[in-house]
Amino acid sequence: MSRLWWEIARRSFRRASSYRLATASGVFVNTVFGYLRASILIFVATAAGGSIRGQSATDLATFAFVSQGFIMTIGAFGDHELAERIRTGDVVIDLYRPADLQLWWAATWFGRSGFLALARGIPPVVLGALAFDLEWPDPLWHWLPFLASVVLATTVGFALRFCSNLLTFWLLDNRGVEQLLTVLISFFSGLVLPITLFPSWLERIARALPFASMIQLPTELYLGRYDGMEIVSVLAQQAGWAVALLLVGRAVLRAATARVVIQGG
Amino acid sequence: MAQVVRLAAVDKTYAVRTRAGRVRRRRREVRAVSDVSFTIESGEMVGYVGPNGAGKSTTIKMITGILTPSAGRIEVLGLTPTVDRRRLTRRIGVVFGQRSQLWWDLPLIDSFELLHHVYRTERARHDANLAAFTERLDLGGFLDVPVRQLSLGQRMRGELTAALLHDPALVVLDEPTIGLDVVSKYAVREFLSETNRERGTTVLLTTHDLDDVEHLCRRMLIIDRGRVLLDGAVDRFKAEHGNDRTLVVDLESAAEPLPLRTGQVLRTDGPRQWIRFDRRRTSAAAVIAEVTAAGAVRDLAIEEPDIEELIRRIYASRTEGSPGDGVGL
Numbered sequence: 008m009s010r011l012w013w014e015i016a017r018r019s020f021r022r023a024s025s026y027r028l029a030t031a032s033g034v035f036v037n038t039v040f041g042y043l044r045a046s047i048l049i050f051v052a053t054a055a056g057g058s059i060r061g062q063s064a065t066d067l068a069t070f071a072f073v074s075q076g077f078i079m080t081i082g083a084f085g086d087h088e089l090a091e092r093i094r095t096g097d098v099v100i101d102l103y104r105p106a107d108l109q110l111w112w113a114a115t116w117f118g119r120s121g122f123l124a125l126a127r128g129i130p131p132v133v134l135g136a137l138a139f140d141l142e143w144p145d146p147l148w149h150w151l152p153f154l155a156s157v158v159l160a161t162t163v164g165f166a167l168r169f170c171s172n173l174l175t176f177w178l179l180d181n182r183g184v185e186q187l188l189t190v191l192i193s194f195f196s197g198l199v200l201p202i203t204l205f206p207s208w209l210e211r212i213a214r215a216l217p218f219a220s221m222i223q224l225p226t227e228l229y230l231g232r233y234d235g236m237e238i239v240s241v242l243a244q245q246a247g248w249a250v251a252l253l254l255v256g257r258a259v260l261r262a263a264t265a266r267v268v269i270q271g272g
Numbered sequence: 273m274a275q276v277v278r279l280a281a282v283d284k285t286y287a288v289r290t291r292a293g294r295v296r297r298r299r300r301e302v303r304a305v306s307d308v309s310f311t312i313e314s315g316e317m318v319g320y321v322g323p324n325g326a327g328k329s330t331t332i333k334m335i336t337g338i339l340t341p342s343a344g345r346i347e348v349l350g351l352t353p354t355v356d357r358r359r360l361t362r363r364i365g366v367v368f369g370q371r372s373q374l375w376w377d378l379p380l381i382d383s384f385e386l387l388h389h390v391y392r393t394e395r396a397r398h399d400a401n402l403a404a405f406t407e408r409l410d411l412g413g414f415l416d417v418p419v420r421q422l423s424l425g426q427r428m429r430g431e432l433t434a435a436l437l438h439d440p441a442l443v444v445l446d447e448p449t450i451g452l453d454v455v456s457k458y459a460v461r462e463f464l465s466e467t468n469r470e471r472g473t474t475v476l477l478t479t480h481d482l483d484d485v486e487h488l489c490r491r492m493l494i495i496d497r498g499r500v501l502l503d504g505a506v507d508r509f510k511a512e513h514g515n516d517r518t519l520v521v522d523l524e525s526a527a528e529p530l531p532l533r534t535g536q537v538l539r540t541d542g543p544r545q546w547i548r549f550d551r552r553r554t555s556a557a558a559v560i561a562e563v564t565a566a567g568a569v570r571d572l573a574i575e576e577p578d579i580e581e582l583i584r585r586i587y588a589s590r591t592e593g594s595p596g597d598g599v600g601l
Binding site for chain 1: 333336337338339340354357358359361362366368371372373375377378382385386389390391392
């Protein structure tokens with residue numbers, strides 16, 4: 008069966024790669040936002056006397072560009088393909104297949120993420136490095152926990168959006184939920200502002216939520232904030248959220264299927 | 273022969289909530305299907321006919337396990353559809369005229385390749401089936417074209433292939449010819465009857481196009497307002513109910529109903545007249561000849577009775593005739 012997921016992911020990758028103009032303009036937008044966020048954060052650090060809460064201007068600029076590089080990969084802004092299929096009723100076709108719906112959409116999600124990691128991930132960081140002084144993982148093996156962390160962040164991103172897409176079974180129009188989720192992710196993940204710059208009580212809340220697993224934690228791993236067992240514990244925290252949210256998705260899927268089968272949706 | 277589909281006293285009621293006052297919702301039960309019983313034997317090809325909203329799709333959804341019946345029993349290939357839905361999906365093929373199981377952005381061939389992995393069909397078997405269907409349905413010219421660029425007729429041929437690649441024992445089609453042009457309709461029908469004949473695939477199709485049933489099925493079920501009105505041989509049904517034709521003529525000017533020997537004027541509307549004739553007793557040519565002789569004709573058309581008309585006649589003959597007379601087929 009695992010062959011099926013690979014085949015789906017491969018095609019999803021290819022499909023994402025067929026929108027070249029969208030990719031090019033996306034890279035442009037991501038880079039512009041990187042410049043914007045980096046400039047603001049550098050200004051903040053400079054105003055605070057060169058560093059703020061132990062983070063130098065270089066740390067913060069790096070934070071901006073690295074996170075800008077993988078927000079598309081983790082799907083921070085979501086995807087409404089499944090919601091659309093539910094709204095039109097086409098999801099019935101999916102139920103006629105002897106394949107797991109959650110794994111199916113996960114394969115689609117990861118295929119696209121694979122493409123976005125390459126096409127929308129690397130260029131903004133390289134273009135950022137042209138104008139700003141950026142850091143690279145040091146020692147070199149720190150790339151490994153960082154990349155693992157991005158994979159887990161992508162899983163958390165998928166698990167959240169899978170749930171919100173499924174809500175269409177009950178709401179018919181889930182755009183409100185999607186927008187709310189995007190706002191929560193933007194704020195609590197560290198996208199708008201690294202959560203280390205929040206008041207400490209708010210930072211504690213943000214760290215207790217799953218959204219930190221999407222941007223804050225991978226970026227901190229990149230910046231080398233953790234070492235040794237701390238790295239393992241950060242990855243375990245992300246994996247915990249991923250598993251928990253996937254299980255919630257499973258339960259929601261079961262309820263949604265039962266609803267369709269019993270009530271006729 | 274083995275029974276492929278068995279429905280015993282199946283009911284399906286939906287709860288519909290309507291507004292009653294500011295917050296209150298009134299719950300209303302709508303009975304979509306009522307006391308439906310029939311069986312389909314292996315290798316049969318059955319037409320399930322009825323007007324829009326008659327309960328065709330509801331029945332199909334219950335047979336394929338996507339809806340639970342409110343009462344009664346359903347067995348398909350020895351399984352209870354809603355309980356064993358996953359297992360059942362491996363052994364049935366489904367085509368919805370209004371929905372697509374093909375991947376919109378991908379070349380047609382990619383959908384087939386994915387289905388090979390979904391159903392875990394043997395490679396050799398998959399390739400042989402695909403080659404056979406490609407030849408039969410003439411898919412060769414557009415296998416590499418993304419589905420979104422296909423015409424409706426091409427897409428439907430792709431849908432049929434997708435539904436049959438895994439050698440299902442039963443294929444269920446919901447309005448497979450809807451919106452198709454004459455040539456594509458013909459191709460779809462040819463393909464279905466060949467598949468049924470050569471592979472022994474049991475076929476159940478819903479349609480509101482009586483033409484489909486005439487060309488494809490030996491047996492038909494007519495459903496109306498959730499009830500099976502008739503279950504019998506298509507030939508006999510046609511012989512009893514399907515012989516009337518209506519000739520619609522536009523005369524040069526408004527006239528009294530034409531006095532005709534070959535047919536009978538049903539109604540008039542200005543220069544237009546509706547003339548009914550029985551095709552067993554007289555040919556269309558004879559009626560047209562008589563009409564043209566009687567007055568100057570600007571335009572004419574022949575109409576076959578549609579499903580709504582036939583259902584009206586079944587009801588009529590049921591109330592006129594003695595019980596079981598004429599409709600018991």
